[in-house]
Amino acid sequence: MYGMVNRSIERMVVADHGEDFWERVKRDAGVDVEVFISHEGYSDQLTYALLGALSEIEGTPLSEVLVRFGIHWAVVTAQEGYPDLMAAGGRDLREFLINLPEFHSRVSMVLPHLQPPEFACSDVAERSLRLHYRSGRAGLAPFVLGLVKGLGQIYETAVEVEPVASKAAGADHDEFLVRW
Ligand code: HEM
Known part of the structure; x- marks a missing residue:
């Protein structure tokens, strides 16, 4: 990395x-x-x-450390280091999440050797969606959970992130129900 x-x-x-x-x-x-x-x-x-x-x-527990690091990454590292990229991600939390699948392709323009995660959204509603996360790396689902919480802080939007499928527990990929 x-x-x-x-x-x-x-x-x-x-x-x-x-x-x-x-x-x-x-x-x-x-x-x-x-x-x-x-x-x-x-x-x-x-x-x-x-x-x-x-x-x-x-x-x-490592999972708690990863959640904390996810919040820190979004709120401090991404916001301070790449404010324009973050602002281009969306005007509100919902829009940012819908655009998330394309986010790291823009990051790749600045960081050409990036090995990014893959995101997809489904069941998109006015106040919720399902976020699908795939990665070649193991164990980072709690990091994603923290990142989404951090995005909630950035957009001053109360957000709940519930893991509904876990690769570690045998599912095809990690999936979160995100509500705001
Ligand atoms: C401008 C802001 C951001 C930058 C510059 C950035 C950059 C990076 C970098 C450098 C890595 C390490 C991978 C590597 O070096 O190959 C990474 C990983 C990751 N990023 Fe981003 N990122 C940003 C925002 C976000 C956001 C907002 C999310 C999700 C909400 C996110 C989700 C992830 C995840 C889950 C990983 C772990 C890698 C994996 O799962 O394989 N990132 N990102």
Whole structure:
């Protein structure tokens, strides 16, 4: 993954717990990188190791860490780093979600080596829809849940995200019922 993902984890951890705690997360994860470069590629394993170590040291389940990171990614990293891309995503939460399947193709213009997730929407109604998420990467469904919550914060819209199918539990892909 692009280094900006690890930088974003670093920023969240330092904000929550301070610099020393972040150094401990890296040490426990076996990560020997002083500074992550945003536009450089790093192994997915490194990112998983950082999140796993954070979960261990905090004593927080990994799924909760991923939800928190999803909110942080949307509200802080995406909003501050790419305000124009985010604004082009839609005028409200509903529109953003409907446009989400195309979102990362625009991101790919800035980040050509992106290996993006795949999204699709179905059952689109005025105040709800089903969001389908597919990825070659495992275990990131709680990250998606956090991202959608973060989008709710961005659009100041109360949103509920309910996982209704899980790849980890044998379904074809992850699916969420999103209501606002
Ligand atoms: C401008 C804002 C955004 C940028 C720059 C961005 C960029 C990225 C990057 C760099 C990755 C790591 C993958 C890689 O490096 O190959 C990623 C992954 C991901 N992004 Fe985005 N993203 C943005 C917004 C969003 C939003 C709003 C959502 C969903 C609501 C989202 C969903 C995901 C998911 C689920 C992954 C995990 C990868 C996977 O599932 O395989 N992203 N994105």
